[in-house]
Amino acid sequence: MNLPFLPDDAPFSSDQKSWLAGFYAGLHSQMLQGQQASAQESTASLTAHILFGTQTGNSESVAEDLGASMRSNGINASVASLDDIEVEDLLKMDFVFIVTSTYGEGEMPDNAELFWDAFKATTAPRLEHMQFAVLALGDTAYDEFCEAGKQFDLRFEQLGAKRLVPRVDCDVDFEEPAESWTNEVLAELAKQKPAGSGDAVTPAAAAQKPEKSKWTRKNPFLAPVTVNRLLSGEGSAKEIRHYEFDLSNDGPKYEAGDALNVIPTNDPALVADWLAHLGVSGDTAITGKDKSLEALLFSQFEISTPNSEFVKAVCERANDDHLAHIVGHGDKEAMEAYLWSKDALDLLRLHPEVKFSPDELVSMFKPLQHRAYSISSSSKKFEDSVHLTIASVRYESHGRKHGGVASCFLADRVGDDASKVFISPNKAFRVPENGDVPMIMVGPGTGIAPFRAFLQEREALGAGGMNWLFFGDQHEKCDFIYKDELAEMQASGILNRLDLAFSRDQKEKIYVQTRMKENGKDLFAALEEGGHFYVCGDATRMAKDVDQALHNVIAEHGGLDEDQAVDYVNRLKKDKRYVRDVY
16 A cells, blocks of 8 residues: 555565555544534534532432433533533633522522632622523422522623523422423524534424423332331330332332432321311312312322411411511511421410311312332442431420321331332532442431442442441430441441431530541541531531531641631532532
């Protein structure tokens, strides 16, 4: 073969020349392909950046669906967590779409917190070149409904970006409004695509989406409860139970770190109390509904927790100056104190002058929602079942017994029957991909649930990294749940360190954060070795105290000042080495 760049008398054999010819032919082909790809990119319609903030995985799922819909309509689309980009990266983005949930009382979800801190700063860049849109996921049961999405929407506007479509705020039933918003986004983007740059836009419902489980909130799996075992011992102030659900009959698949959603029904005794208070029979018809009042109260509506609309309606008809003052001033803390230990029926019984017809009452109730629980098993060990670790909520107040809707549904009423369930994936809450790095877990009380799963997962994977668990509760004698299992894990070598903190077994209260500080040197060393740090449990106090303890440990044993410790923790978050499953 003639090689123009090689003289005929070059000292190469025919085989060597043949190999060189093949090599350069392949190189030439790759160059042509690169040129063609560049040409295609230059004529591509446009590029969209979809950024999500999520706490439990819903926003990530919606963002992935949006990306798939865009790509199937000839639009270049990338999907990323908000904390995976820097604010300066926005200067290179012409079309940005935010899909975010709201965490707690109006806070940013964990994986959007760092980005938001920089985005709201006065140093954030101007974005006049950009078009954007926001889809906010939330729950109207909370006062700060969709607050994170609202803040992002406002901040983009303040920085000069142009709103492509109006923000949509989704309640718990987010699927339909999310799809409508997606279709509106696609329609607007279609108007801005250069001629000949891609196919015509099709409805999002027809677009190719990532493969998902067929078992959803609207189509739940019926999972028999095969195990309902009390974990807490005699004398405990808590009732913690271990549940196992049978998934063997084509049930949903899950991974350690995911949540199992349980769709409960209301306590028949509470339904009977409502009917008695209203003075009507269970077969009372409700305008616009095809079920009786009793059936609706049993399975369709949230009849326990008083929502804000219900409280305001009671206030308007009640002779209660104190309640009127709280509602009038919008004092959230005062309202929480006023409603403490009261359910909706308690509120009405305290105000006998307030009367609602069945139609009025039903119109104010919110739909009965599923409850999400951290899964406490690994599917690699339990392929055909899924486990939960749940504290039953029970208390007496205002002359009545009260119970948690889902926790007591499982504890008292399901029995051997099937429960309606579905999985919520949480891709951000997973065991480390590298099985050789340390895994540090902080999970007091029922917060141990996902870490029981993590330990099973690491064992099944044959991971060699150190596993360290901080666990605690009130009393070792009656609150040390999974004690025997943890002892077996220690004996087998999968649980390398177990630090316990039982707060009420001595005069001075000891918590998991206390043990963290006591073992700060080793904890910091584990982080320096590439360790991953996980927290699960109460968000209100425990998670905040653990976070502060982590900062203190890093500052002390890393020889860092306060700002440097903050930077260190932020790097852990950025690297997905500090993640939380808190509630």
